[in-house]
Amino acid sequence: MIDYTAPVEEVDYYLADHAKWLDRHFQSGEFLAAGRRAPHSGCVIVTRPMAQVHLEAVIAANPIVQRHLAQFRIIEFSATRTAPELRLVNEALAV
Structure with missing residues (x-):
């Protein structure tokens, strides 16, 4: 979960970079779903299982996190x- 720490208007300025970052991780197969929270105070990303240290590095490379406009949990x-x-996705994760 990503929580904005800056005004949404400031975060919105970097959403194109954020979208490119998301695209890379969807193409690699690491991300399964992503979207804005309601109200728009951040986003949620569902990933495939991976080592916590790797996931932390992936999320830390998010442009809005790098610019200290958001923090993640x-x-x-x-x-x-x-x-x-x-079901097919869940069964693939269990392998």
Whole structure:
């Protein structure tokens, strides 16, 4: 979870860089879903399982985090139930 520490208007200025960063990690397969929180005070990113140190490095490279406009929290969980549309993803994670 990413929490903005600066006004949204300031964060919005760097959203194009943030989008490029997201694209790289979706293309690599590390990210599964991402989106704005409501109200717009940050975002949530769902990732594939990975070593915590690697995930911290990935998130720390986010342009809005690097510019000290946001901070992040990692919330780890294991999906024990999955909607049919996500069952293939969940089964792939269990391997």
